[in-house]
Amino acid sequence: MQSVLITGSAGFIGFHLSKLLLAQGYHVVGLDSLNDYYDVSLKKARHDVLAREPNGKNFSPVIGKVETPGLMMELFGEHGFDYVIHLAAQAGVRYSIxxxxxxxxxxxxxxxxxxxxxxxHPPKHMLLASTSSAFGANTEMPYKETQRADHQMSFYAATKKSTESMAHSYAHLFDLPITMFRFFTVYGPWGRPDMALFKFTKAILEGNAIDVYNHGDMKRDFTYVEDLVEAIRLLMDAVPVRPADGNVPEGDSLSPVAPHRVVNIGNNDAVQLTAFIEAIETATGIKANKNMMPMQPGDVPATWADASLLRELTGYQPRTAVEYGVAEFVKWYRDFYRPNAAGTER
Structure with missing residues (x-):
């Protein structure tokens, strides 16, 4: 049985990825700090679900912070991980201010x-989460991994871009195969309370107004979480190799001097925020009351992934329609929180 470390296993994406890998027969060591950035009971509920999975005996939760000196060294030495998937991070553009x-x-x-x-303790492959926010002020769309990404607009994005550079240096110096993946607006069941879909759904069901930034003139490449974790699973097998002659195929973000690659994971489609809200209205059966707001500091007006490199490496392309994904989230939200007819949660 192959062993995988997933940091942030009680988080939104880490939970779904852990669930997928357990179903496929991996031993998953899940590290999470269970911090109070948002509802801790939601994080604990995710871990509880993983423990109850058919292969839940292969899930080993560890409560701790990745930044704790020596903790990672201890875990790597104890388990000898085949794969490491690093998702744990302080997320959120606005909170970084x-x-x-x-x-x-x-x-x-x-x-x-x-x-x-x-x-x-080198694993076969390390996969580290970055973000579409790393593209920053870049206005050339769709975003390609080979484009320059030098002007991050938030401190959150700056820290994630920094980790890409750090990982590249370790890949070069120590021949560690590392794939960085840039997420594009992930959504779906068990989503984070600080994300737009969660906030909008909660407010609409409770009869409250929603804050719509930049007066709704925003586009996002909304990526369904099950598509995302399937892409990560397939990328585990796409281990980057340092090119012997320094030559990199056109369109590939592989480093010429290291086994290091950056890969977009997105739906390859920019959806207007107003259309996303309409999908929530359809799923809830309630018309939203909107507060039109200016653009928030650190935000960008649009994101759009070119996912051709992902497709080239794995043969896979996320394709879940927003209407389906939003409906699945609303179904989960109603089941988990059980709001009554008046909209308040029981």
Whole structure:
């Protein structure tokens, strides 16, 4: 049985990925700090679901922070991981304005601890989460991994871009195969309470207004979470190899000097925010009351992934329609929180 470390296993994406890998017969060591950035009971519920899966005996939860000195070294030494998938991070663009130090500690120092542990106990492949926000002020769409990404618009994005550079240096120096994947607006069941779909659904069901930034003139490449984790699973097998002659195929983001690659994971489709809200209205059967707001600091007006490299490497392309994905989230939300007819949660 192959062993996988998933950091952030009680998080939205980590939960879905852990569930998929358990179903496929992996031993999953799930690390999570269960911090209070959002509802801890939701995080605990995700871990509880994993423990009850048919292969739940192969799930080993560990409560701790990636940035804790020595913790990663201890786990790597004990388990000898075949794969490491690093999802744990302080997320959120707006919160990074309020509390930037938490991003430095979790995202930068936490990644350093993982890289040091991998240097001492090398896995077959490491896959580290980055973000579409790394493209920053880039206006050339769709975003391609080979485009320059030098002007991040938030401290969150800056820390994630920093981890890409850190990982590249370790890949080069110590021949560690590393894939960085840039997520594009992930959504779906068990989503985070600080994300738009969760906030909009909760407000609409409770009869409250929703805040729509940039007056609704925003586009996002909404990516359904089950598509995302399927792509990560397939990328586990796409191990980057340092090119012997330094030549990289056209369109590939593989480094010429390291076994390091950046890959977009997106739906390859930019959807207007107003259309996303309409999908929520359809799924809930309730018309939203909208507060039109200006653009928030650190936000960008549009994201759109070119997913051709993902398709080239894995043969896979996320394709779930927003209407289906939103309906699945609303179904989960109603089942998990059980709001009554008046909209308040029981």
């Amino acid at each position: 309020e509390n930037p130090r938490s991003y430095l500690e979790s995202n930068v120092i936490g990644t350093f601890e993982i890289l040091e542990a991998a240097r001492a």
